[in-house]
Amino acid sequence: MAIETMEAPTLESASMQDLYRELIRRLGENPERDGLLRTPERMEKSMAYLTRGYGQTVAEVLHGALFDVDYDEMVIVKDIEFFSLCEHHLLPFFGKAHVAYVPQGKVIGLSKTARLVDVFARRLQVQERLTREISDAIEEAIRPQGVAVILEAQHLCMMMRGVEKQHSHTVTSAMLGVFKTQMQTRNEFLSLVRSHGSGV
Numbered sequence: 001m002a003i004e005t006m007e008a009p010t011l012e013s014a015s016m017q018d019l020y021r022e023l024i025r026r027l028g029e030n031p032e033r034d035g036l037l038r039t040p041e042r043m044e045k046s047m048a049y050l051t052r053g054y055g056q057t058v059a060e061v062l063h064g065a066l067f068d069v070d071y072d073e074m075v076i077v078k079d080i081e082f083f084s085l086c087e088h089h090l091l092p093f094f095g096k097a098h099v100a101y102v103p104q105g106k107v108i109g110l111s112k113t114a115r116l117v118d119v120f121a122r123r124l125q126v127q128e129r130l131t132r133e134i135s136d137a138i139e140e141a142i143r144p145q146g147v148a149v150i151l152e153a154q155h156l157c158m159m160m161r162g163v164e165k166q167h168s169h170t171v172t173s174a175m176l177g178v179f180k181t182q183m184q185t186r187n188e189f190l191s192l193v194r195s196h197g198s199g200v
């Protein structure tokens with residue numbers, strides 16, 4: 001029926017770009033002016049990129065990247081840069097992840113550890129859950145003797161809104177297995193993370 005084609009788009013049927021155009025309008029701007037004309041298109045693309053973790057799984061990232069080993073020394077990957085979006089304000093938080101585990105027959109290829117962090121960072125997050133999701137994913141993938149994850153991050157939602165001091169870092173950690181039960185293992189990890197000028 002002709003009348004159906006006349007109906008205005010509903011919230012559900014509107015395109016992402018329509019929604020961004022409306023958002024820009026409600027902020028008091030003119031989405032038709034030159035500088036803003038292609039902004040909805042750019043926002044859609046950048047938001048898809050910043051949340052691409054929703055389309056990824058740990059299994060596919062780690063596929064072919066788990067290796068059998070017969071040593072049980074601590075594996076540590078420091079200073080993994082990450083960028084995420086806080087789920088409360090959709091503003092960035094970003095910083096460094098330090099990941100360690102004591103293997104029990106299996107290790108993860110080094111470059112894949114960074115990609116694993118990205119799977120969870122590229123979603124709407126809170127720092128505590130991100131920390132936990134990384135440690136749990138490693139635990140599940142290789143069943144090590146223990147996993148430790150520390151994230152140091154700066155949150156633009158605090159910095160830009162003046163909630164916290166400009167340079168304050170938020171530090172979160174998750175300690176599983178031997179990192180929880182053996183103080184010596186935990187301390188070894190912490191001193192390795194602290195060396196080379198890390199701000200933890």
Ligand SMILES: [Zn+2]
Binds near residue numbers: 086087088091
């Ligand atoms: Zn926030």
